[in-house]
Amino acid sequence: xxGSHVLLDHILLVMIxxxxxxAEWRWYYPRSVRAIEAGNPGARARLYRNxxxxxxxxxxxxxxxxxxxxxxxxxxxxGPSTPLRLGIALASAALSVAVLPLQRRTLYARPNWPELVRxxxxxxxxxxxxxxxxxxxxxxxxxxxxxxxxxxxxxxVTWYFLAFWPGTRIGMVxxxxxxAIVFGFAHIYVGVRHVWVSAIVGLFFAVVxxxxxxxxxxxxxxxxxxxxxxxLGYRALRKTGEPGSEPVFPASS
Numbered sequence: 087x088x089g090s091h092v093l094l095d096h097i098l099l100v101m102i103x104x105x106x107x108x109a110e111w112r113w114y115y116p117r118s119v120r121a122i123e124a125g126n127p128g129a130r131a132r133l134y135r136n137x138x139x140x141x142x143x144x145x146x147x148x149x150x151x152x153x154x155x156x157x158x159x160x161x162x163x164x165g166p167s168t169p170l171r172l173g174i175a176l177a178s179a180a181l182s183v184a185v186l187p188l189q190r191r192t193l194y195a196r197p198n199w200p201e202l203v204r205x206x207x208x209x210x211x212x213x214x215x216x217x218x219x220x221x222x223x224x225x226x227x228x229x230x231x232x233x234x235x236x237x238x239x240x241x242x243v244t245w246y247f248l249a250f251w252p253g254t255r256i257g258m259v260x261x262x263x264x265x266a267i268v269f270g271f272a273h274i275y276v277g278v279r280h281v282w283v284s285a286i287v288g289l290f291f292a293v294v295x296x297x298x299x300x301x302x303x304x305x306x307x308x309x310x311x312x313x314x315x316x317x318l319g320y321r322a323l324r325k326t327g328e329p330g331s332e333p334v335f336p337a338s339s
Contacts, residue, residue, distance in 0.1 A: 175299075209277050232307075
């Protein structure tokens with residue numbers, strides 16, 4: 087049943103789906119939040135670096151395993167797709183990114199938009215940057231999430247479970263659902279309720295990936311959504327006079 091798996095696949099799956107999320111949830115993230123609240127210098131920057139590092143390590147491990155085993159990259163949806171499918175998916179990604187500025191203009195028209203943003207992002211407020219250097223670190227975090235999370239969850243984790251039911255429609259459905267749940271669990275560090283929200287987002291990205299036959303459109307959309315959320319949070323904190331925040335952007339933006 088698991089003929090296409092090797093031991094390292096199972097180890098990577100356990101690390102990505104269980105060990106990493108549990109370590110963040112029960113140990114590292116609470117410790118980092120306490121350090122940030124205590125005003126420890128560089129605490130948020132360290133949180134950024136230490137959230138980025140595991141994602142790239144796991145991504146590198148999967149890439150090395152794939153290369154060593156000479157597996158087709160198409161199994162991770164990194165191979166060539168049909169021009170029509172990929173074109174439609176890329177056009178959809180471009181459209182969703184283009185809509186973000188329009189949504190922001192609508193939001194900025196509301197006098198209480200900073201409070202609305204802070205309320206919406208309250209679960210992740212420790213992650214929102216306060217300074218220009220933290221803002222640059224946040225960009226790295228958002229881009230890393232877009233690339234690595236799609237590669238790991240819509241790529242590797244989906245392949246891992248699909249390999250139990252190769253070539254079947256029900257296998258694809260189950261693999262997508264399970265990978266979305268695993269993706270949701272990976273975000274448990276910001277709250278149990280957010281697991282299900284993230285799982286739904288994971289299902290949406292899975293639809294984009296399957297429709298386009300490629301991870302690339304979902305990577306673009308994922309990165310843009312994270313960048314937009316963190317940027318709004320940064321601006322909202324500046325508008326409300328959050329201690330430690332810096333007015334990097336014009337006040338009218």
